[in-house]
Amino acid sequence: MDKATRVLVIGGGVGGLAVAIGLHQRGIDVEVVERDKDWKVYHVGIIVQANFVRALNMLGVGDDAVKAGYAYRGARFLDLDGNVLKELPGDTAVDGLPSDLGLTRPALHKVLTEKVLGLGIPVRLGVTFESLDDRGDAVDVVFTDGTRGTYDVVIGADGNYSAVRKALWPHAKPQYTGQGVWRYNVPRPEGLEWSDIYLGKDKGKAGYCPLTPEEMYIFAVFEEPGNPRFAPETLADEMRARLEGYGGLLAEAATHVTDPALVVYRPLEACIMPAPWYKGRIVVIGDAAHSATPHLGQGAAMAVEDAVVLAEELAERAVDDALAAFMERRFERAKLVGTSSIQLGEWDMHPERAGDPVALTDQIRRKLAEPV
Template identity: 40%
Template sequence: MQNSHVKKVLIVGGGISGLTAAIALDKIGIQAEIVEKEKEYHVYGVGIIQPPNVLRALNEIGLAEKCLEVGDSAPGIDYYTGQGDFMFHALSPTIEDYPGLNVISRRELHNILYEKVQSIGTRIYMDTVVSEIESTTQGAVVELSNGVNGTYDLVIGADGTNSQIRRYLFGEIKQSYSEQGVWRYKLPRLKEIKQPLFYYGHKAKAGLFPMSQDEMYLLVTTHEPGNPKHPNDKLSELLQERISGFGGVIAEVRNQIIDPNEVVYRPIFTHLLPSPWYKDNILLVGDAAHSSAPHVGQGASIAIEDVIVLADILKHNLTLEETLKIFMKKQYERARIIVENSDQLVEWELLQWHGKENKDVNVGKFVVDTLAKMNEPILTELYAQ
């Protein structure tokens, strides 16, 4: 059914959720335009984890199969001590027809989404930001920095953790620093790495995640008290230092970390915007509304789910207000679970690294239960407003 209330949409932010939004909206006959502040895309080649729930969401726009073809799938993750002694294998909760997890290069995922957006003719304004925006009864009146003006039935703020659109709607918000940082580095795949693995050290954890037949990436989480500002030209050296206490295959790849420009380091900040994430005809999605620690591999997944669910509701031709209310009922709780449960995992890790581990906590069960919760249906019928 063609939506008579929402016919023209502006998406602010051309990342994963913004590109996905354009594809999902086009599928239901809604015209979208994208505003992206960067002059050109610079997407890192390190990987991203795709649990079953995001593959299910991507299947709604016909792209799950391509991600599985390009990426590397596994039933679960192997866990080792910091010195490389095997502890256990953890199967990831599954959805029928999908693996426990798929790992894909972020660049490859971007290319899949971008090529689809190009094929459907979505207009992307690069090197452009929103200069002015005003909500009216006729829609959101927007002026862009490139001189383009327009009135849109809906504006979607998919512009990340430091969202310009969020500041416009709600002002500055406080993001919580987790006292941890995450490091990523692309490597040639070792033949012995058959599926993802994690090493748990005394002061850090390090994993290797295959993302194709030829490539894998190193994923390291460390304690970074006070949010230190690491010099870019020292990142490879600093990453080597942080995994110097590990044995096994982590020690084997350590000396391959040689290019500081290829090290992707991010301090972990989190936030969850209170409901609702919208005002009038402007809605926030993805990291603009909720940003989590990467400890259950669901941050990008929920961002993609946001826009898939939004498009699914828009198919029902409800008023925009009804659509956004239902959207919040469906997505707020899922985002809350991921943000809060990931924060809890951070807290437990820091306690463990300080020798204060709670022996009564079953971290593995906590993670599995969280992932299983995310596998619950998201596109069920609506109307329980």
Template identity: 85%
Template sequence: MTKAQKVLVVGGGVGGLAIAIGLHQQGIDVEVVERDKDWKVYHVGINVQANFVRALNVLGIGDKAVKAGYAYRGARFVDMDGNVLQELPGDTAVDALPSDLGLTRPALHKVLTEKTLELGIPVRLGVTFESFTDRGEAVDVTFTDGSVGTYDLVIGADGNYSAVRNVLWPEAKPEYTDQGVWRYNVPRPKDLEWSDIYVGKPKGKVGYCPLTEEDMYIFAVFEEPGNPRFPKETLADEMRKRLEGYGGLMAEAARHVTDPDLVVYRPLEACIMPAP
């Protein structure tokens, strides 16, 4: 295939928008379709490291992402009572960009969407592909709104349950890992400059990460046998159960977990792709 000049990206999340911005910078004509007409993301946080921050910088949005979040000093492993066992400090001496950055997912989404629209990259919301045919030299795509298009390349960036992947490799399905992750945003203590990971409880761990000057998020990763589904109204109670027994700052943070509508629980899944 010759160099692609016209590309379709299916999925307008972190990966899809980063790809679109990067292709545009290389002079490639790129379009994005996103099936969510509201183009929204859920409200909890994300913590990223040096490679991610520097990739954003290459895309021209490194500084904006840093300003939208909180550059923390690194990670610490602590015991059940919050006593520090080991520090893993970051290093910002090379290029003044942080090695560790926490920010809310909506904040990262805002930085990426604003850059995408600033560059004039077409984004169609509430639309995805209906079908596509790979003719070797080009891909013909029919969209859910009835329109059609022809592209040199189609990129699937549509999540863990990718519809693009399902067409190309229907046997490749996400599988449950017997673990689940619980997340919740709480107020950040003014003197907290680290992401702490609590160890010592069997079958899981918990921690927190600064997101802004005002907020941090707490997480709990535990074995969840049988891939349970929890009623929405029980989520705050269930998350607090997993935070029981911890001291230090986690004990105080756990008391803020009160609203089940603000708890984000996800089963952890992995997808093993077939060999090429």
């Protein structure tokens, strides 16, 4: 089987844009389709660590991401009153760049879209696939705009509710984990140089992370029995209720949660696929393959790592061998992040049988600082 020379990426989010950049850098003809004609992302903060910074640097956008966000010293665990229990400092540098970074989702999206468009990679918005026909030596694709194309490989990077995954594995669906996450952007207090996580409250945790010199985001992850839906006008009140009882900087930050329209609430759903994440010449990456909960702050990092590794392997090997090598390098690492994230959520909800969340977080941070 020959190497791939023409690849389609379905999904223009973090993983899809990253793999498009990686493939283009290695001389592979790539195009992207994205179903959202406006190509928008919601305005929340994300936490990224050493492995994410390293992977972005390999794509040539590490410096841009750092400039778009805020580098901080690492993670701290605090008690309910805001007293420091444990510090987990990041490595001082990764490939010359900071190892812990906060940035907004729109800022990261801007970095990646500008790189993709600057490289001249074709992106079609408001378009996705209608059908995929893998005929062994290529994949024939019919698009929703009526056009057609033939590709050596098709990559599904279309998120937790992946249509590509559904087409290949219709029974693989995200499952509610029992928790929801609340997010809100607030002013960053002068001198805050850590991402803090407050422990000590039943059924969940809360904290904050710097995003820019002026802004940080606060988050609350709590058990939400029955996967409730909340009226939009109640979201600020509901989030503040979950932040009651905390001291320290979090108590002050919670007073800024006033506009229900700016609260981002999501039920936590996970779908960790068994190996392999491909059938024939169609492969899924990122959340389409291994969506997890945000307890380790690794969702974006896992997608970008997938992208870097898949681009490397497709450039070096015939398609069958490349996909097998991709799985060999990625499966256990992504599974570790996914299962550990879900475990941390289970410990939140069932403290009577919980392990040590600080020790597990430290263990995973150290493991992920190793090269892919």
